Amino acid sequence: MGLDFLGAPYSAGLDVASFVISPFPYDATASYGTGARFAPARILEASSQLELFDEELEASPYNAGIHTLEIPEVPIEPKKARRLAREIARDILLGGKVPVFLGGDHSISIGVIEAVTDVFEEVTVLHLDAHTDMRNEYQGSPLSHACVARRASELCKVVQAGIRSSSEAEWKYLRKVGNIPVTASSIKRDMGSATREILERITNQNVYITLDVDCLDPSVMPATGTPEPGGLDWFELIHILKQVIKHHKVVGFDVVELSPLPGIHFPEFTCARLIYKMIGYMVVFRGLSKK
Numbered sequence: 001m002g003l004d005f006l007g008a009p010y011s012a013g014l015d016v017a018s019f020v021i022s023p024f025p026y027d028a029t030a031s032y033g034t035g036a037r038f039a040p041a042r043i044l045e046a047s048s049q050l051e052l053f054d055e056e057l058e059a060s061p062y063n064a065g066i067h068t069l070e071i072p073e074v075p076i077e078p079k080k081a082r083r084l085a086r087e088i089a090r091d092i093l094l095g096g097k098v099p100v101f102l103g104g105d106h107s108i109s110i111g112v113i114e115a116v117t118d119v120f121e122e123v124t125v126l127h128l129d130a131h132t133d134m135r136n137e138y139q140g141s142p143l144s145h146a147c148v149a150r151r152a153s154e155l156c157k158v159v160q161a162g163i164r165s166s167s168e169a170e171w172k173y174l175r176k177v178g179n180i181p182v183t184a185s186s187i188k189r190d191m192g193s194a195t196r197e198i199l200e201r202i203t204n205q206n207v208y209i210t211l212d213v214d215c216l217d218p219s220v221m222p223a224t225g226t227p228e229p230g231g232l233d234w235f236e237l238i239h240i241l242k243q244v245i246k247h248h249k250v251v252g253f254d255v256v257e258l259s260p261l262p263g264i265h266f267p268e269f270t271c272a273r274l275i276y277k278m279i280g281y282m283v284v285f286r287g288l289s290k291k
């Protein structure tokens with residue numbers, strides 16, 4: 001039996017849906033804490049506890065149509081997994097719908113971003129993360145979760161925010177190409193001006209958001225493989241997302257790197273709420289409704 005975002009009574013058929021939730025249970029490239037492959041099912045289960053009404057937006061975003069795909073069997077081999085993600089994302093985008101990928105570790109975003117740049121010419125990837133993920137390769141693999149932003153930067157413009165951990169080589173590279181991230185500390189110091197900087201640096205019409213849940217502070221999001229202190233709080237993150245979605249055309253997004261913790265269920269609920277918030281902003285600011 002499949003699991004639907006928000007639960008079966010509130011899910012839409014694929015033909016009429018504006019959003020397609022794509023669970024992608026894969027963590028073969030995670031390096032430290034693993035278990036992200038269990039995240040999609042846990043997020044979908046938690047989503048049945050969400051209120052359908054969003055009090056901030058005074059709307060019930062599910063009315064725009066949210067369809068959830070069956071949880072796929074993902075091959076372990078990184079190239080095959082990437083190809084599968086790319087195919088699924090491409091089909092959704094070519095159908096004129098918004099893909100919402102549930103990771104899985106961050107490597108799943110590579111195939112999705114490839115699909116986005118296959119379908120759209122002018123794309124900026126907004127990468128929200130504690131880590132720069134700009135390594136050319138990691139543990140011998142160019143498809144590691146630690147290389148996601150580097151692979152994306154070979155395809156399109158990448159704007160990074162929430163960053164507070166990087167290797168010297170990655171930072172030197174970012175300095176050289178003139179793409180120093182909007183750090184977590186700059187967001188903490190002045191959220192308004194950091195948000196404006198993010199908006200100004202997104203120069204393309206179409207935006208894809210890849211969101212590693214470790215951009216949030218570990219006090220808000222403890223269930224992740226490589227937690228870093230000093231992260232964003234809930235309102236900082238949704239402020240940035242709201243402004244980006246309001247001012248740019250977000251064509252898809254993913255939420256990755258949740259590793260569920262036994263006995264603690266608020267992190268998966270937080271992910272479900274975050275996803276529904278982002279959907280809500282897109283529904284309201286883009287005027288999306290069922291096809």
Ligand SMILES: [Mn+2]
Pocket residue numbers: 129130131212214215226257
């Ligand atoms: Mn990270």
